[in-house]
Amino acid sequence: MTTAIASQSLTLTHDLPLDCGQALPAARIAFETYGTLNADKSNAVLVCHALTGDQYVASRHPITGKPGWWERMVGPGRPIDTDRFHVICANVIGSCMGSTGPASVAPDGERYALRFPVITIRDMARALIALINALGIERLHTVVGGSMGGMQALSLAANFPDRAARVLAIATTARHSAQNIAFHEVGRQAIMADPNWRGGSYYDGPSPDAGLAVARMAAHITYLSEAGLTEKFGRRLQDRPDGTKGAKSFGFDADFQVESYLRYQGSGFTQRFDANSYLYITRAMDYFDLAEEHGGRLGDAFAGHAMGKGARFFLISFDSDWLYPTAESRHVVHALNAVGAPVSFVELSAPHGHDSFLLDVPALDRVVRGFLQ
Amino acid sequence: MTTAIASQSLTLTHDLPLDCGQALPAARIAFETYGTLNADKSNAVLVCHALTGDQYVASRHPITGKPGWWERMVGPGRPIDTDRFHVICANVIGSCMGSTGPASVAPDGERYALRFPVITIRDMARALIALINALGIERLHTVVGGSMGGMQALSLAANFPDRAARVLAIATTARHSAQNIAFHEVGRQAIMADPNWRGGSYYDGPSPDAGLAVARMAAHITYLSEAGLTEKFGRRLQDRPDGTKGAKSFGFDADFQVESYLRYQGSGFTQRFDANSYLYITRAMDYFDLAEEHGGRLGDAFAGHAMGKGARFFLISFDSDWLYPTAESRHVVHALNAVGAPVSFVELSAPHGHDSFLLDVPALDRVVRGFLQ
Numbered sequence: 232m233t234t235a236i237a238s239q240s241l242t243l244t245h246d247l248p249l250d251c252g253q254a255l256p257a258a259r260i261a262f263e264t265y266g267t268l269n270a271d272k273s274n275a276v277l278v279c280h281a282l283t284g285d286q287y288v289a290s291r292h293p294i295t296g297k298p299g300w301w302e303r304m305v306g307p308g309r310p311i312d313t314d315r316f317h318v319i320c321a322n323v324i325g326s327c328m329g330s331t332g333p334a335s336v337a338p339d340g341e342r343y344a345l346r347f348p349v350i351t352i353r354d355m356a357r358a359l360i361a362l363i364n365a366l367g368i369e370r371l372h373t374v375v376g377g378s379m380g381g382m383q384a385l386s387l388a389a390n391f392p393d394r395a396a397r398v399l400a401i402a403t404t405a406r407h408s409a410q411n412i413a414f415h416e417v418g419r420q421a422i423m424a425d426p427n428w429r430g431g432s433y434y435d436g437p438s439p440d441a442g443l444a445v446a447r448m449a450a451h452i453t454y455l456s457e458a459g460l461t462e463k464f465g466r467r468l469q470d471r472p473d474g475t476k477g478a479k480s481f482g483f484d485a486d487f488q489v490e491s492y493l494r495y496q497g498s499g500f501t502q503r504f505d506a507n508s509y510l511y512i513t514r515a516m517d518y519f520d521l522a523e524e525h526g527g528r529l530g531d532a533f534a535g536h537a538m539g540k541g542a543r544f545f546l547i548s549f550d551s552d553w554l555y556p557t558a559e560s561r562h563v564v565h566a567l568n569a570v571g572a573p574v575s576f577v578e579l580s581a582p583h584g585h586d587s588f589l590l591d592v593p594a595l596d597r598v599v600r601g602f603l604q
Numbered sequence: 605m606t607t608a609i610a611s612q613s614l615t616l617t618h619d620l621p622l623d624c625g626q627a628l629p630a631a632r633i634a635f636e637t638y639g640t641l642n643a644d645k646s647n648a649v650l651v652c653h654a655l656t657g658d659q660y661v662a663s664r665h666p667i668t669g670k671p672g673w674w675e676r677m678v679g680p681g682r683p684i685d686t687d688r689f690h691v692i693c694a695n696v697i698g699s700c701m702g703s704t705g706p707a708s709v710a711p712d713g714e715r716y717a718l719r720f721p722v723i724t725i726r727d728m729a730r731a732l733i734a735l736i737n738a739l740g741i742e743r744l745h746t747v748v749g750g751s752m753g754g755m756q757a758l759s760l761a762a763n764f765p766d767r768a769a770r771v772l773a774i775a776t777t778a779r780h781s782a783q784n785i786a787f788h789e790v791g792r793q794a795i796m797a798d799p800n801w802r803g804g805s806y807y808d809g810p811s812p813d814a815g816l817a818v819a820r821m822a823a824h825i826t827y828l829s830e831a832g833l834t835e836k837f838g839r840r841l842q843d844r845p846d847g848t849k850g851a852k853s854f855g856f857d858a859d860f861q862v863e864s865y866l867r868y869q870g871s872g873f874t875q876r877f878d879a880n881s882y883l884y885i886t887r888a889m890d891y892f893d894l895a896e897e898h899g900g901r902l903g904d905a906f907a908g909h910a911m912g913k914g915a916r917f918f919l920i921s922f923d924s925d926w927l928y929p930t931a932e933s934r935h936v937v938h939a940l941n942a943v944g945a946p947v948s949f950v951e952l953s954a955p956h957g958h959d960s961f962l963l964d965v966p967a968l969d970r971v972v973r974g975f976l977q
Contacts, residue, residue, distance in 0.1 A: 251854040349854040409833035409862045410825065416863045417821045419856065420870070424814035426799055441797035448790045449822050452783065457926075460782035466893060479891060481624040481722040483792065483883060487890065489782045490789045497793070510856060517860065518852060520839060553830075553926075 238263060238286075238293075240329055241365050247324070247358060250351040250518075256338055260362050261329025262286050262321035265305065266313035268366075275368045276311055276603070277359060277395070278320040279376030279383035282512050283447075283504055285328040288320040289313070294503045300589065303596070310600035316372060321362055323355045323383070325511040330358070333507035334434060345431035350511060352379070352519045356386040360394060370396055373603055377401040377588035378555070379512070382519050385532075385563065388542055389521055392535025399602055401547045401595075402588040404559035405529055405566070406520035411554065414453055415513040418446030422506045431507050443506040444497030451496045456551035456584030464489035522566075529566035536572035544574040545602045547588075547595065554585040575602070611636060611659075611666075613702055614738050620697070620731060623724040623891075629711055633735050634702025635659050635694035638678065639686035641739075648741045649684055649976070650732060650768070651693040652749030652756035655823075655885050656877055658701040661693040662686070667876045673962065676969070683973035689745065694735055696728045696756070698884040703731070706880035707807060718804035723884060725752070725892045729759040733767060743769055746976055750774035750961035751928070752885070755892050758905075758936065761915055762894055765908025772975055774920045774968075775961040777932035778902055778939070779893035784927065787826055788886040791819030795879045804880050816879040817870030824869045829924035829957030837862035895939075902939035909945035917947040918975045920961075920968065927958040948975070 240261040246254035263286045268275060278288050278301065285292070289299040289306050305311045305318055322330035325347070333347035363371065374395040376384045381403025388398040404411075425442030427433055452460075467488045468477035485491040525532035535541050544567050548560040557578045567574040579594050581587035588595065613634040619627035636659040641648060651661050651674065658665070662672040662679050678684045678691055695703035698720070706720035736744065747768040749757045754776025761771040777784075798815030800806055825833075840861045841850035858864040898905035908914050917940050921933040930951045940947040952967050954960035961968065 345856075349856075406839065408830060409837040409839065409860070410828075410830045412839070412860050413821075413825045413833065413862050413866055416858075416860075416866055417818060417825065420821060420867070421794055421797075421818045423856070424794075424798065424818055445790060445794045445797055445818065448786075448793060452786045452790065455783075457781060457783045460786065464782040466779065466782065466785070466896075483718075483722075483796070483887065485789075487782075487785050487789075489786050493786055493789055494793070514856065523839075 238329070241362055243361050247354070247361060249348050249354045251348050253348040255324065255331060255348065258324055258331045258358060258361075259329065259335070260321050260324070260331075260358055262319060262362060263288065263290060265289050265318040266316050268317035268368075272368050273370070273372060274316050275363070275366070275371050276316045276318045277363065277371050277374045278305065278311070278318060279359070279374065279380035280320060280323065281376070281378040281380050282516065283500065283509075284380070285326065286320045286322045287328075289318070292503070303591065304599060310596045311375070311603060316603070319362070319366070321359060323512065324358045325350045325355070325508060325515060327505035327508040332505065333431065333511055334505045342432075342434045344434065344507060347507070347511060349514055351515050352382045352386045353390055353524065355383050355515065356390055359383065359387060360391050363394065370394055373397040373399055375399040375401070375599075376403070378403055378585065379516055382516065385521060386519075388536065388544070389525065389532040392541045395542050397602065398542045398544045399547070399599065400544070400560075400563070402549055402552050402555055402585055404555040405522060405532075405563050407517050412517045414449060415517050417449050419510055419513060421445035421449070422510060425506075428506060431510075433506075438501065439506045440498075440501040443501050443504065443509060444494075446509060447500040448493045448497040451493060453554045454584060454586045456553065456582060458551065459583050460489060462582065464492065529562065530569040533567055533570050533572055536567070537570040539571060539573055541572060544572060545598075546574065546576045547598060548578045549581045549583075549585070549587040549592075550578055551582055552585040552587065611702070614735055616734050620727070620734060622721050622727045624721050626721040628697065628704060628721065631697055631704045631731060631734075632702065632708070633694050633697070633704075633731055635692060635735060636661065636663060638662050638691040639689050641690035641741075645741050646743070646745060647689050648736070648739070648744050649689045649691045650736065650744050650747045651678065651684070651691060652732070652747065652753035653693060653696065654749070654751035654753050655889065656820075656873065656882075657753070658699065659693045659695045661691070665876070676964065677972060683969045684748070684976060689976070692735070692739070694732060696885065697731045698723045698728070698881060698888060700878035700881040705878065706804065706884055707878045715805075715807045717807065717880060720880070720884060722887055724888050725755045725759045726763055726897065728756050728888065729763055732756065732760060733764050736767065743767055746770040746772055748772035748774070748972075749776070751776055751958065752889055755889065758894055759892075761909065761917070762898065762905040765914045768915050770975065771915045771917045772920070772972065773917070773933075773936070775922055775925055775928055775958055777928040778895060778905075778936050780890050785890045787822060788890050790822050792883055792886060794818035794822070795883060798879075801879065804883075806879075811874065812879045813871075813874040816874050816877065816882060817867075819882060820873040821866045821870040824866060826927045827957060827959045829926065829955060831924065832956050833862060835955065837865065902935065903942040906940055906943050906945055909940070910943040912944060912946055914945060917945060918971075919947065919949045920971060921951045922954045922956075922958070922960040922965075923951055924955055925958040925960065
């Protein structure tokens, strides 16, 4: 585990403009950095995190005590080598790990709750740009992210084409599909159906943990492949609390290992995540449509990169990812091709589904290392 | 719409033995019939319904007022032709449309609620056999079903090999996969998280509708294909109640048409279905593993059909069905091949995902008609 420079945060002195038309006053951006920024500030790598991720990319999570979520990728000698790069990872606005979100206190001294403005992926990118501005970084060596992190990387590249030399988008998409939206809507409905949610104003009482756990369970299934679930759990039964080996209870306890695993994922998640943040961030993802933001043609989103004037792009998908399947990455690649932007693309074979970008896929390590050379 | 002979029910005079070791006293089986049973009782077609289906296969649903769920398939001149066949469709035990289930009153005068025994697909088949016994039908012309209906057809064939001459199993599987179980577990957790559920004893108060709606929404996504959802809804926005045409609300109302559709599916479902029945029937499906019931080899489940002594089988899958994909049907076909049972198999191309068996797929009509000749 890498030792991060102690947790840092930036409070913006200007209002952050948002796609909804409002502006966020005094937005706080919590971030971690790893490795040393060089003299000309040309070695900064911005890592963007996924829906339920955070800034602890390569250092211990302060709540769970678990290792950073991408330690296999970020650290000394790792593909994103902190001996060489200055790695920055910031908590997205709307989240709950130190950056301003619905649980934050608004200027009136009360929690925002549902008064927090609905944000977009582009708003997240604006906050990231404000951060690198404050750090004096003109141009990132690389912006990289998987899943929603990849959306931020693409949005940053589209809207701020001069600010990154390389764009690495993994297991992601340029727009949320109807099925993506549908799964998120189930999660939101589960949260909002929890009586503890109370219209989002639950911070002085019990949290809507039951609803949030169901939301997490539903989403978690989409992160894994059918084959991966079968390999990991199949139809194997749990040993029972009374010592009985793997027998059906003919009841509604978790008989199957996969049930127990999901319940554990759901309840563990509620310890570290705010239900309102889950609503806001899933909404931002559902609203994401990079083409629509740029007049309806995805190629136009990348006009700032036309004819090799801008960044080099690299798209990576996984063959078992059914949340953001390879066709979504290919769609982005075609748009970049259409404007003559330099882009590489690879579909990697990995059994873990969408979560492959976080897991042990040696080929991913190799291609990431290669792209950052 | 066909006029059914007025709704009928049978109350068993013997206890129905169950896989859990208990027996169900005085089980009631509600059913509909269509067409006339011939003199030698050789023209009976038993239609088995899916998880949230019912006996109203070709007649108006008494609660929703909607047409029968398979009118395109069952009726005069239809592939399952009621001018020729005597069609029987019974509500499964555990359900809530007249057959004994958790909402029924137990012998002690109180509702069963969670005292209702956990049932299996084989128990459902046992109830169906009790019904055809009572009707004096020695051997069905055909037993047919899609999804959980297909599981019942396969279970009936495996456990009562002399009772059907033809077995038609559509969009189904011989066992629930880890992913299948996972989705059901999300639904069960959503129901059990609803404070109105109260350990299943909610019949004297409000029902856990919010939880049941979330369960239905999550399941509904699995019934449709990604491509089908994209074609039907894509990212199209709802017109807003204030008359604004398809604009984002930057809030948590249903902005996208797919959100509105899912909410409608969820809330409509709670009008006609009992939450405890949803728990019991999903549990039965998750427990279903035809091979495990027969010593671990699926071929052994069909031993009664070895060397052409038993029924003729027909398996149908849909290429866009990711809930019970074609590989699951093929698995059954291979097991039948292994024992020398006569079996046909076709994978149909249809865009609607798992729900294709209920929808407008002319090729399905043709092959069903052909198999029943």
